[in-house]
Amino acid sequence: QVQLQESGPGLVRPSETLSLTCIVSGGDSISIGSYYWSWIRQPPGKGLEWIGSLYYSVTPKYNPSLESRVTISADTSKNQFSLNLRSVTTADTAVYFCARVGDWYKSFDHWGQGTLVTVSS
Amino acid sequence: QSGLTQPASVSGSPGQSITISCTGTSSDVGAYNYVSWYQRHPGKAAKVVIYAVTNRPSGVSDRFSGSKSGNTASLTISGLQAEDEADYYCSSYTTATTWVFGGGTKLTVL
Numbered sequence A: 001q002v003q004l005q006e007s008g009p010g011l012v013r014p015s016e017t018l019s020l021t022c023i024v025s026g027g028d029s030i031s032i033g034s035y036y037w038s039w040i041r042q043p044p045g046k047g048l049e050w051i052g053s054l055y056y057s058v059t060p061k062y063n064p065s066l067e068s069r070v071t072i073s074a075d076t077s078k079n080q081f082s083l084n085l086r087s088v089t090t091a092d093t094a095v096y097f098c099a100r101v102g103d104w105y106k107s108f109d110h111w112g113q114g115t116l117v118t119v120s121s
Numbered sequence B: 001q002s003g004l005t006q007p008a009s010v011s012g013s014p015g016q017s018i019t020i021s022c023t024g025t026s027s028d029v030g031a032y033n034y035v036s037w038y039q040r041h042p043g044k045a046a047k048v049v050i051y052a053v054t055n056r057p058s059g060v061s062d063r064f065s066g067s068k069s070g071n072t073a074s075l076t077i078s079g080l081q082a083e084d085e086a087d088y089y090c091s092s093y094t095t096a097t098t099w100v101f102g103g104g105t106k107l108t109v110l
Helices: none
Strands: A003-007 A018-025 A035-042 A049-055 A058-062 A070-075 A080-085 A094-102 A107-111 A115-119 B009-012 B018-023 B035-040 B047-050 B064-069 B072-077 B086-093 B099-101 B105-109
Touching (some): A003 A107, A018 A035, A018 A094, A018 A115, A035 A070, A049 A070, A049 A080, A049 A094, A049 B099, A058 A070, A080 A094, A107 B047, B009 B018, B018 B086, B018 B105, B035 B064, B035 B072, B047 B064, B072 B086
Parallel strands (some): B009 B105
Antiparallel strands (some): A003 A018, A018 A080, A035 A094, A070 A080, A094 A107, A094 A115, B018 B072, B064 B072
């Protein structure tokens, strides 16, 4: 059973870069096709927002509203993928989730528990 | 891209049925049968309860069902149980090869 776990700092200063890592365990390799490896966030009191998805050997897809500040990349040797969000503001305060998306049905079928990142000076 | 529209809250008594709607556009919900529904209890990982509009993953109760008409998808939970109390979200794949989520619906079992 695949498991995903987010890790990274819980506090980021405004204008700095938010960096998170998602460790994938349980047998799935992120270097094999058939799955997208994704980041989603939920600001306090708001709904879910898709940030972007990575499909092995293909250019990642990003939410157009965040595309200028986001990079998602993979470290296949560690079976993990990462999120970098540059020039953060308080509006980027949210719970950040990583998730796996099946290519057949485009459904987020496994999620991490999420990690709260607060942007504050 | 705008988010999908869901009611902020719904409620029902044990044993009753409720339906949660998810309204999008012809570029997302109406474009493909790639609508999914997720259940999230506070502090826990989200769990998919419906995928591809009507399909239930293994292990999900058959009290959960999904449908779609035009640009609106729906999740119905029949025979409400206390354990169903959670937040529910819909998602859709889009013609821009991106994803969009709904704002979430808080289900209260009275």
